[in-house]
Amino acid sequence: DIQMTQSPSSLSASVGDRVTFTCRASQSISNYLNWYQQKPGKAPKLLIYAASSLQSGVPLRFSGGGSGTDFTLTISSLQPEDFATYYCQQSYSTPWTFGQGTKVEIK
Amino acid sequence: QVQLVQSGAEVKKPGASVKVSCKASGYTFTSYGVTWVRQAPGQGLEWMGWISAYNGNTNYAQKLQGRVTMTTDTSTSTAYMELGSLRSDDTAVYFCARGDGTTKELDYWGQGTLATVSS
Numbered sequence: 001d002i003q004m005t006q007s008p009s010s011l012s013a014s015v016g017d018r019v020t021f022t023c024r025a026s027q028s029i030s031n032y033l034n035w036y037q038q039k040p041g042k043a044p045k046l047l048i049y050a051a052s053s054l055q056s057g058v059p060l061r062f063s064g065g066g067s068g069t070d071f072t073l074t075i076s077s078l079q080p081e082d083f084a085t086y087y088c089q090q091s092y093s094t095p096w097t098f099g100q101g102t103k104v105e106i107k
Numbered sequence: 108q109v110q111l112v113q114s115g116a117e118v119k120k121p122g123a124s125v126k127v128s129c130k131a132s133g134y135t136f137t138s139y140g141v142t143w144v145r146q147a148p149g150q151g152l153e154w155m156g157w158i159s160a161y162n163g164n165t166n167y168a169q170k171l172q173g174r175v176t177m178t179t180d181t182s183t184s185t186a187y188m189e190l191g192s193l194r195s196d197d198t199a200v201y202f203c204a205r206g207d208g209t210t211k212e213l214d215y216w217g218q219g220t221l222a223t224v225s226s
Binding site for chain 1: 168169172213
């Protein structure tokens with residue numbers, strides 16, 4: 001199985017900050033990498049697919065990058081509604097696997 | 108608009124089975140697969156498998172093989188996930204989502220169904 005490792009596991013940031021978190025795959029997954037946002041008690045929401053494509057309706061402050069084994073998700077200016085947990089997920093091969101998540105908290 | 112609406116919470120005893128439904132609307136049901144993902148309390152997301160709504164082909168997580176069955180009813184645009192031989196560590200919120208190995212991403216999700224396994 002492909003292991004997905006996210007870092008950091010949590011971070012504290014302020015509104016307006018630029019934040020970047022990373023996701024590393026245990027083997028090359030080309031660009032088959034998706035990012036989801038999950039708020040407590042809610043279903044995950046797709047933000048970025050194919051490593052860098054912005055899902056329709058998602059604000060432009062979100063961007064994704066990377067290929068192969070190393071990927072990033074950047075929020076250019078953190079907004080109050082962005083405090084949530086973010087998961088990466090590989091769809092290169094089954095079983096699809098998720099990272100353990102990065103929780104973004106208010107500083 | 109695309110919607111996936113899941114059935115309500117369940118409480119089951121160890122050894123029993125649970126069947127969760129996921130009713131789709133707002134798109135052509137047979138044009139997309141349905142993936143099931145679960146989340147144990149306070150934990151991360153776990154992929155369980157998917158089913159093609161077009162031809163019924165399935166792809167299950169190895170660890171659930173023999174216990175999980177995914178089906179669809181195209182006449183009602185509903186997907187089902189049944190998990191048998193339940194154990195306490197199957198207690199989780201179960202999500203359905205649109206997408207499978209063809210589309211490569213999960214773009215719409217159901218609201219989740221909490222299944223609690225307790226004696």
